[in-house]
Amino acid sequence: MQSKILICMNINDFAQHPFLAGILSVTRLDGSLSVVIDTKPGELTVARFQSHLDSGIVAAIICETGVPDIQAVVNSCRTPIVVFGSPKSRTRRQGLCYVMSDDTGIGIAGARHLFGIGGFRSFAFAATPGEGWSDKEERGFVSFLERKRRPVRVCRGVTDAELDGFLATLENPAAVMAANDLRALEVANACRRLGIDIPRQLSLIGVNDNEVLCNGVSPSLSSIGCDHEREGRLAIECLLEMMRAPQKPHPALIRLKEHWVVERESTAIRGTPAHTIEKALAYIDRHINRPVRVTELVAHLHVSRRLLEIRFREILHCGVNATIVSRRLDHYRRQLLHSKQSARAVARACGFSDMSYLTRTFKARFKRTPGELRGETCAS
Secondary structure (H helix, E strand, O other): OEEEEEEEOOOOHHHHHHHHHHHHHHOOOOOEEEEEOOOOOOOOHHHHHHHHHHOOOEEEEEEOOOEEEEOHOOOOOOEEEEEEOOOOOOOOOOEEEEEEOHHHHHHEEEEEEEHOOOOOOEEEOOOOOOOOHHHHHHHHHHHHHOOOOOOOEEOOOHHHHHHHHHHHHHOEEEEEEOHHHHHHHHHHHHHHHHHHOOOOOOOEEOOOHHHHHHHHOOOOOEEEEHHHHHHHHHHHHHHHHHOOOOOOOOOOOEEEOOOOEEHHHOOOOOOOHHHHHHHHHHHHHOOOOOOOHHHHHHHHHHHOHHHHHHHHHOOOOOOHHHHHHHHHHHHHHHHHHHHHOOOOHHHHOOOOOOHHHHHHHHHHHHOOOHHHHHHHHHHO
């Protein structure tokens, strides 16, 4: 007999999709579980939750966003529950756990990134009113910049007119962090209406790194990435543990502190392209004896692939992958000139497994094959 688990979240909100993906990645592999999804958290009252329990639900995962009184719901029963969000009370009970991002840390990360770019005359935070996670991001953002003696203005307006009026009064160049990527998109649209150039007059960064939103606009939006899918996996794993061992002690709170900045065009122009290139080349050279993938380099630098390509072509007049191949060929050539081993043995030591491919690319670059270069060296 399958155990019925309730997931209550607004799946029309794309920001909640990674949480759901993480949960389902675990439940789909467990044949003993049956998942019921309630897509209307705004209607989740104690009575509605009780009706779910009466239908055979034995445990639940609830996203607190939109729930009128989450505290009343979780206190109405002893059913195992995991909540995406922060505790509303110091009182804890067996079978209840909260899973949350380090929202304050995310705000600090945004402030640190913008402050590190430098040259701004004003800083601002575009909040999402009424959301606890937005309030925490705001506190982190403001506290970091206050320690640097930089005043911060906060926009809580939700209409176009309110947002336009706020942005029009910022002293340029300005740096703005938005509470999430959707709010960042609203700021970008307001800048377009006002004729404010992003990123020359205003640098903008969001939160969640939703690639559809961030890469679907021009200029593309920088963002702070968070592993919400992992939060989903941790939530369902914690819930299953509470179901299987109800008397065993369990964490009351799981806080994920991992987050990272993904830089795109909305903060790029005021940054230092040369510094990014230097870090990229240093990474390639550290791993010169193996093929470095562009995706690996992007992950190491925490920039988007598109922006990395722009900067490589701007500084080196060459694409990322072509640069990696070129530097590896240069390294192979140097080793070939100073080694008594065969060209094939040197190739293996340099991480080239396909000798025919190496010979073709080597000849295209140096106008001679490795064997011909070795022959010329020996003759001289």
